[in-house]
Amino acid sequence: MLQGWPYVVVEDTPDMLALWMPVGTRMKRVDMADRNSPVKDLIHGEHPVDEFRRGECLRLMLPGKPYSIWLHWSQNSPRRFSGWYVNLEAPFVRTEIGVDTTDNSLDLVVMPDLTWHWKDGDMAAEWVSVGVFTQAQTDGFFADGNEVIAMAQQRHFPFDDSFADWAPDPEWAIPTVHPEWADAPGYDLNLTTGNRLGNGASSGKEH
Ligand SMILES: [Mg+2]
Numbered sequence: 001m002l003q004g005w006p007y008v009v010v011e012d013t014p015d016m017l018a019l020w021m022p023v024g025t026r027m028k029r030v031d032m033a034d035r036n037s038p039v040k041d042l043i044h045g046e047h048p049v050d051e052f053r054r055g056e057c058l059r060l061m062l063p064g065k066p067y068s069i070w071l072h073w074s075q076n077s078p079r080r081f082s083g084w085y086v087n088l089e090a091p092f093v094r095t096e097i098g099v100d101t102t103d104n105s106l107d108l109v110v111m112p113d114l115t116w117h118w119k120d121g122d123m124a125a126e127w128v129s130v131g132v133f134t135q136a137q138t139d140g141f142f143a144d145g146n147e148v149i150a151m152a153q154q155r156h157f158p159f160d161d162s163f164a165d166w167a168p169d170p171e172w173a174i175p176t177v178h179p180e181w182a183d184a185p186g187y188d189l190n191l192t193t194g195n196r197l198g199n200g201a202s203s204g205k206e207h
Helices: 039-044 121-129 135-153 189-193
Strands: 002-004 008-012 017-021 026-030 049-051 056-061 067-073 081-089 103-110 116-119
Touching: 067 135, 081 135, 103 121, 103 135, 116 135, 121 135
Parallel strands: none
Antiparallel strands: 002 026, 008 017, 017 056, 026 049, 056 067, 067 081, 081 103, 103 116
């Protein structure tokens, strides 16, 4: 499944790309399993769209790292930090219109009190059994996650107070997906092993 996710660029330095997605943002999706529609219609026609469901999100993408770290805030008043979501994914690459990555089979949730749990840990074995990821890759995802757990336990960035008072600029508009999102060369599952494949793009994959 290809997905196009729009963001507001908050910060773009050699050390970090910080992206903000407000509530109400709509993403694009091409479901490769939809056998009833020609591919060109899936990409260029009407896209199914999803509302972003986890509350507003500041996504920290760290060059070369096999994860991005998402900070979430509740929609209720008063606005309150609700924790970190660690999306294990291929290190991002830049394209002409944004960045690309591929989701891995495992995620990590870190609560504001720094307690944590795996998300979809039980499904990781299933992904291996159906041949999407190898056991070695899956072991690597757990190792990547453990690296982040150690960061959190030591309160290393961004599990410190760096973003405690962060808030989006109220002037920022809800971002929209680039019209050519599905045309940029991008990732496929094999990129988790470092092999670049042909067409197929997204600005992030479903988690
Ligand atoms: Mg994920």
